[in-house]
Structures are given as C-alpha cells and as structure tokens.
Amino acid sequence: MTLQSAIRVNPIRRTDLAGWSPAAVRQAIRARDWTGTTHGAARGRLQANLVVLPQRYAFDFLRFCLRNPRPCPVIDVTDPGSAEPTRAAPGADLRTDLSSYRIYRNGELVAEVPDLKDVWTADHVGFLLGCSLSFDEALDNAGIPMAHLRDTTSRVATYRSSIPCIPAGPFAGPMVVTMRPVPTAMVVRAVEVTSRYPLAHGSPVHIGDPTQIGITDLSRPEFVKFDGISEGQTPVFWGCGVTPQAVAMAARIPEMFTHSAGHMFVTDLALDGTPMR
C-alpha cells in the first residue's frame, strides 16, 4: 500500500503531520486529504502568511514590507502571474497548496475558498511573509511554555498597537502585535531565542507596560482572545503578520487574497530561512 492510498483509507490525524516533509504536507492539502490548519505540520520548517495582490500594488507593498521587517518579514515574492515560490518551495503552487483562502475586495472579506484556481490571473503577485507559528516552537523548546501549542482552546492575543508602520505608497497604518505571557525570569531568553528568527518576526517590539504602545486593556484584544496573564509573568509583544493584511484592507485595495487564519503555507525552509535539501 502506498502512502497516498494509506492517506485515503485512513484519515490523516494532526499528529501524523508533524513528521511529514513540507512537500508531503502540501501534496495532502492539494489533494484535499488535509483541510485543517497547519499548526504542528512539518515541524522545524518555516511556515508563512500569504498575501496576493494585483501587480500594480506589488512594488509599493514590497517596499512596505521591507521597511517594516518585524511585522512583515519577506520570505519570498513570485514573478507576476506565477504561483510558484521559487525560493521557499520550488515546484509548489500558491493557488492550491494552502488549505483555505480568503478573498477581499475593496478592503472587505467577501469569501473563504478552498483554492485560488479560478481567481488567480497573470496580473497577480504572491508574497510569503513570516509567521510566528515558527518561533513559538523555538520558544517552547527553550523552556518558555507556549500553551497554545498544547491546548487547542488556547490562543495568542493580538492587538492593534500605537506603533506606526513606515508607509509606502497606499500602505500605511499601525503595527498589529501579538502578546505572549513570559515568566519574568525568562524574558531575556525569549529575546535571545526569537532574535535568531528574523523571518518569523524576530525580536519583540516591546516588553512590559502595554499602555506604552497604546494598548489600554490587555484583557480586550482586537483579534483572537485573551487567556490571562499570571503574577510572575511579563507581557512580551511581537510584530504580527496580520499587519500587512490590515494595512491592505485599510487602503481598500480592490483585490487581495490571503490564507485563512491558521491555514499557512508550509515552506521547504528551515526556521531561520535557510534552504534544506
């Protein structure tokens, strides 16, 4: 029995995906054998946010990302019309290799779709941007517990901060940030560990008092949910990959496609962005 027929006979469980190669995960997604989120899949490989824009916005958007590397670390950019991320995953197809996509028009979410085959045209450019899923694993391995990696009801609270992004063309707005409660004695370790993964948002943008970055009530995140913070923990904030989507929505770009929350693109790259053969 081949791996493929095994997949069809026995439904894939999330725990199976951890040891799979990125190409095998993408193939299972392309075949619709796996339609869930990619959390925990192909462990040790960099996962990415997807943003797809019409070509006329591509140079402005790329400058925006390069000017704001903490929230928008650039992993790969396709040639106009091509859906192949040649650096991050040669041979992959950004139209089919994520398990769920969102379609925005004029800044409004209009549909959630299983692939982009019918909407991707020769005018589109795909951007793969780092996501923090990748460094959560590194933090957890370093002894800084990431509850959401184990508890499926746990989430990473996400806020609109007052930190301004450096604008480029129509793209402008505040940085969206994630908050992880870190045992106060481990804060330095958290900076050390995440600073090694600039493609997964890198070092924190703020440590401690949330009001200094415009967050008045930690218990009321703008996105996702707040799981609390204990005595002896310090709130640590990192740039978030929701930022580029938020600025593109605010700019009311006529058309944008993205991944659905948690349905990331699994690259062939190591967590630090180096190719693995």
Place this chain on the structure above:
Amino acid sequence: MTLQSAIRVNPIRRTDLAGWSPAAVRQAIRARDWTGTTHGAARGRLQANLVVLPQRYAFDFLRFCLRNPRPCPVIDVTDPGSAEPTRAAPGADLRTDLSSYRIYRNGELVAEVPDLKDVWTADHVGFLLGCSLSFDEALDNAGIPMAHLRDTTSRVATYRSSIPCIPAGPFAGPMVVTMRPVPTAMVVRAVEVTSRYPLAHGSPVHIGDPTQIGITDLSRPEFVKFDGISEGQTPVFWGCGVTPQAVAMAARIPEMFTHSAGHMFVTDLALDGTPMR
C-alpha cells in the same frame, strides 16, 4: 569658527573623516568639500552601493536582489521619484550625497558625474545595497589582516564566477565575487565574523579551490587587481555588489545610475543594519 568654515579653510584629510558622523560626511560631500572615496569615513557605519533605475524596472530588480541576498543585500529602496533613503539616512539626498556617480545607457558607461541633480526624474527609484567595505573593518578588527585598509595600492580582486544568480524579469547572470586571502587557521573566524553582517554580503559563498566556482586563474581577476596569495593562506570568496550592476548592464537597461567605484553612500546605520541615533 564653525566646523563648516574650518572645513573650508583647512582641506579635509581622509583620516579626519574616520571619526565624523555620517551626516557630517554627507554634508561635506554635498558641499564638494570632500570629493574622494569614502573608504574609512564614519567608521562603524554601514556604507552602501547605489543603483538607480526607471520605475518600470524597480519591482523586477528588487525581486532579483531579494533572491540573491549574498551579492545584493537590500538596505533601502526609495519611493518612486524620491531621492531620500528614509530608513538608511532620513533627510539625505541620493542625488548629491555621494562624491561621484556613473551614468549608464543601454548597458554602456556614458559619463561620470559629480551629482545626479540634472538627470534624476520623478520616474527614478534608488536602491541602496550592502558593500563589503563595511565588513572588511570587522574582519580586520578580528585579527584577519585586510591589507587594502592600510595600503592604498592594495585592492580586493574581483571575479565573474560560474555561480548562477536566481533571475527576476530581465535581470540574470553569474554572481560576481570578491576574493580575500585568509590565513588558513582563521578561515572559520572569517565565516563567523562576516556571517554577522548579512547587509555587507554576509558569509562567504565559497572557500578554497577557485576552479569549483569557474575561476580558472586567480591571478587574472576580471575586475580590480590581484595582489597575490601566500603559502598558508586560503582564498575565500564573497558575493560582490558589482553583481547587480553587471546584470543590469547585461540586460541593457535603457538608463541606470550608480556610485563610482569606491564613492559609496554613507548610511546612518550600524554595520549590522540597526539604526543608530
């Protein structure tokens, strides 16, 4: 007596420039009080290659650079028409703040000029790319002697290798590399030191046998000159900032401006690319 009038009264010597701020160096260049190369100026600050292209080539060129970060590390990209590198040196002017420029048309060098005031239009985009001048200082400080930092007749030999760049749009071609002779016992140290400066070309692209990267005769570099290599030294090769100019010339882009050899842009950034206030 102000610094400015002092400058005018007493000609600036190269050794004076070492301790100057980047802004002071750029001001002296803008005033034509310093017209020489920037080697040794504002020590500890990142210096950059300049490439200026018409806007319609900008997105292709930026993808080329991002796909080939060893030879083409991106430090900053201007908005179309703007000559201000807002990240690398807010308030600076890429039309006047370098001491010598080259103008290429259809891939041919047609002029060397002291500024770009008459030729820069609303259609131009400026790119600042890392140069190895910055990490030569770090290598020398680490005890790996860089003869060209002390001996004005010494140079870094530069070759066209057989390593293909990843193409983007019309930009394609082999990587141009520099070679530094490194005492064999210090080769690991040379990798360690330069790996910390990805914006100054980062780690080597090859160590040892030049024929493996298509260089048949080390004594005959394609650019600059060869100063010899001693018994007990290993040739170590790094990506070179001449690469993007070479591919743009090969693509016969109708118009391109660059810095003249050695006349770099002095940024406000530290050698590792972080802002310094």
